[in-house]
Amino acid sequence: MSDEIWDFIVVGAGSAGCALAARLTESGRFRVLLVEAGEDDRWIWLRIPTGVAKIIVGERAIWRFYTEPEPGLGGRRLFWPRGRVLGGTATINGMFWVWGYPAVYDSWREAGLEGWGYSDVVPLLKRMERYRQGDPRLRGREGPLVITRHSPRDPLTDAFLRACAEAGIPETEDYNASGCEGAGLMQFSTRRGLRWGVREGYLRPAMRRGNLKVLTAAYATRILFEGVRARAVELRRGDTTIIARARREIVVCAGSVKSPQLLELSGIGDAGLLGRCGIPVVAHRPAVGENLRDHLQARMMFEVRGLETLNDILRSPWKKARMALRFALLRDGMMSTAGATAHAYARTDASSPQPDIKLQLHHLSSPDERNPNRLVLDDFPGFSIGIVQQQPASRGSVHIRSPDPFEAPALRPAYFSDPEDLRVTLRGIRLARHVARQPALARCIVREVRPGPQVESDEALEEYVRSTIFGSYHQVGTCRMGTDADSVVDPRLRVRGVEGLRIADASVLPTIPASNTNAAAILVGEKAAEFMLNDARSSS
Numbered sequence: 265m266s267d268e269i270w271d272f273i274v275v276g277a278g279s280a281g282c283a284l285a286a287r288l289t290e291s292g293r294f295r296v297l298l299v300e301a302g303e304d305d306r307w308i309w310l311r312i313p314t315g316v317a318k319i320i321v322g323e324r325a326i327w328r329f330y331t332e333p334e335p336g337l338g339g340r341r342l343f344w345p346r347g348r349v350l351g352g353t354a355t356i357n358g359m360f361w362v363w364g365y366p367a368v369y370d371s372w373r374e375a376g377l378e379g380w381g382y383s384d385v386v387p388l389l390k391r392m393e394r395y396r397q398g399d400p401r402l403r404g405r406e407g408p409l410v411i412t413r414h415s416p417r418d419p420l421t422d423a424f425l426r427a428c429a430e431a432g433i434p435e436t437e438d439y440n441a442s443g444c445e446g447a448g449l450m451q452f453s454t455r456r457g458l459r460w461g462v463r464e465g466y467l468r469p470a471m472r473r474g475n476l477k478v479l480t481a482a483y484a485t486r487i488l489f490e491g492v493r494a495r496a497v498e499l500r501r502g503d504t505t506i507i508a509r510a511r512r513e514i515v516v517c518a519g520s521v522k523s524p525q526l527l528e529l530s531g532i533g534d535a536g537l538l539g540r541c542g543i544p545v546v547a548h549r550p551a552v553g554e555n556l557r558d559h560l561q562a563r564m565m566f567e568v569r570g571l572e573t574l575n576d577i578l579r580s581p582w583k584k585a586r587m588a589l590r591f592a593l594l595r596d597g598m599m600s601t602a603g604a605t606a607h608a609y610a611r612t613d614a615s616s617p618q619p620d621i622k623l624q625l626h627h628l629s630s631p632d633e634r635n636p637n638r639l640v641l642d643d644f645p646g647f648s649i650g651i652v653q654q655q656p657a658s659r660g661s662v663h664i665r666s667p668d669p670f671e672a673p674a675l676r677p678a679y680f681s682d683p684e685d686l687r688v689t690l691r692g693i694r695l696a697r698h699v700a701r702q703p704a705l706a707r708c709i710v711r712e713v714r715p716g717p718q719v720e721s722d723e724a725l726e727e728y729v730r731s732t733i734f735g736s737y738h739q740v741g742t743c744r745m746g747t748d749a750d751s752v753v754d755p756r757l758r759v760r761g762v763e764g765l766r767i768a769d770a771s772v773l774p775t776i777p778a779s780n781t782n783a784a785a786i787l788v789g790e791k792a793a794e795f796m797l798n799d800a801r802s803s804s
């Protein structure tokens with residue numbers, strides 16, 4: 265290995281890294297090394313969609329990060345799982361397939377990020393997907409990622425969507441084609457009921473090519489430079505240290521937590537911080553690790569009558585067996601979902617250029633939602649509405665604490681440091697309550713369990729939110745792309761201040777473009793491939 269020189273080295277086989285490595289190897293011209301800290305784990309729960317609940321309370325296939333105590337959340341530390349497996353977070357996520365908001369992509373282009381406007385990215389989004397239920401003029405039909413829509417339309421989902429319409433959020437047949445406006449059945453990256461993420465769609469076919477080598481259980485500890493030119497990656501695999509060399513370029517695709525960490529460990533970051541950690545400075549780039557943005561999710565929970573939810577199904581061996589049998593025979597139903605089936609995009613502020621809130625229907629309720637160690641459900645039939653503010657203005661950071669590559673970085677998301685984020689969230693809760701009071705849903709609801717109808721005032725709702733809200737796991741922005749000199753990467757994803765190094769993953773997204781970030785991360789991988797192949801063509 266040490267003697268081999270690769271054309272390109274891609275660090276991190278996640279959403280973006282798999283798409284990038286697959287595209288780079290398509291022509292057969294380039295030899296590519298893809299390194300991944302996790303394994304090619306074939307655990308069945310990584311394929312069966314309901315397995316998400318099991319994955320995130322376990323140790324297998326994930327990094328288990330915790331934030332620092334968050335001042336805006338009463339000092340609570342939030343749990344952030346991330347994928348540590350081939351396919352990265354796309355192998356452990358909820359599989360919701362969301363392109364994003366035209367207005368956000370357009371805001372990037374208006375800020376000078378040429379090629380990142382909505383009309384620029386739609387052809388790539390279409391190229392990524394194979395959604396046979398969609399209008400072929402608007403949706404992709406031949407891409408590597410198979411997309412399906414939740415089915416069958418169960419009574420709770422139906423009641424939620426009708427209640428949304430009664431509350432003034434009309435149903436849309438295809439929210440991706442409609443620019444994420446309205447309410448609708450969720451679309452998933454699944455094929456015949458099983459997860460179909462970047463590992464299945466992009467990487468497996470590419471692994472048959474002789475010019476792609478995938479090295480699993482290999483942890484990148486540093487990028488090595490000659491002057492300011494990135495030349496090699498130092499890897500730890502078991503007890504062995506490996507130096508992998510690149511002829512053309514190295515691309516870091518380690519995600520929003522680990523990409524800034526790897527940059528700082530390699531000497532790219534704030535010179536003061538690097539100095540305190542005893543790391544020689546290659547490039548003083550204070551923006552590395554800054555600009556962290558993330559979604560939070562508040563939950564309202566309701567007890568229902570006359571409807572079956574996961575609370576009942578998972579408690580009853582017979583109902584569980586029935587759900588499993590249906591899944592085995594038809595590959596649909598609740599087991600083909602991560603527990604959520606429909607969502608609604610809405611504006612709580614009419615002047616917002618895009619919906620500022622998403623309401624998401626979950627077929628379960630819990631007295632200890634997001635317990636990082638076990639799934640706890642209420643002992644009555646219940647459902648929840650997740651309330652997610654879409655464009656948080658609060659910005660935090662991710663930075664190393666020491667030169668030890670195995671020590672988790674300090675995560676300081678600074679949730680609610682911009683007070684507007686809390687205000688929008690409170691308006692979102694009131695909107696969810698309004699939806700729940702519409703006849704279609706009200707007739708099935710016994711009571712609002714959490715926060716409870718008595719929690720009405722701004723102060724009481726604020727207290728509820730700060731003490732119960734949890735992460736939605738959509739971290740972006742820690743290696744921000746921009747045209748300004750302070751940004752970490754330029755619009756072609758090249759790291760400023762050095763040569764031969766790009767970053768391609770969710771960390772480059774300057775703001776959160778979508779209610780869920782997987783499609784946007786894959787898009788970054790696709791864009792990086794275009795840039796690199798074009799550059800390689802013009803240099804040869």
Ligand SMILES: Cc1cc2nc3c(=O)[nH]c(=O)nc-3n(C[C@H](O)[C@H](O)[C@H](O)COP(=O)(O)OP(=O)(O)OC[C@H]3O[C@@H](n4cnc5c(N)ncnc54)[C@H](O)[C@@H]3O)c2cc1C
Pocket residue numbers: 275276277278279280281299300301302320344345346347348349350351352353354356357358359360361362482483484485517518519520522523526736737738739768769770771780781782783785786
């Ligand atoms: C529980 C959960 C549910 C989610 N649900 C959804 C959803 O339903 N829909 C949606 O759109 N989004 C969802 N997301 C978010 C979405 O999946 C992520 O935004 C997206 O996958 C990020 O892609 P990425 O390429 O930036 O990073 P990742 O996919 O995380 O890839 C990074 C990869 O790099 C590897 N790596 C890291 N450091 C190193 C190193 N030093 N050396 C070698 N390898 C390294 C990691 O192991 C990982 O495989 C969810 C996220 C979580 C955590």
